[in-house]
Amino acid sequence: MRRTIISxxxxxxxxxxxxxASQAKGFTDLQRMEIGLFxxxxxxxxxxxxxxxxxxLARDLDLLENFAIGFV
Structure with missing residues (x-):
């Protein structure tokens, strides 16, 4: 797991x-669910x-010719 954010x-x-910390007082259960969904x-x-x-990038480097991707 990468634990680095920027530097x-x-x-x-x-x-x-x-x-x-997510269960700290001040947040209701509904607010915690909303934060999680966000x-x-x-x-x-x-x-x-x-x-x-x-x-x-793969299209620009012409790397997609061997793959069948329908949405390219």
């Missing part, structure tokens, strides 16, 4: 506290952008 490295010991949407958007860039 900042997340220490492994802090990964376990993310669960604890983070999911952001991660799907990031994956879509990465895939779009990857396909564009």
């Amino acid at each position: 900042f490295e997340i220490p492994p010991a802090t990964l376990g506290m993310l669960d604890t 983070v999911s949407v952001l991660s799907l958007a990031a994956a879509a952008i990465v895939e779009t860039v990857r396909l564009r």
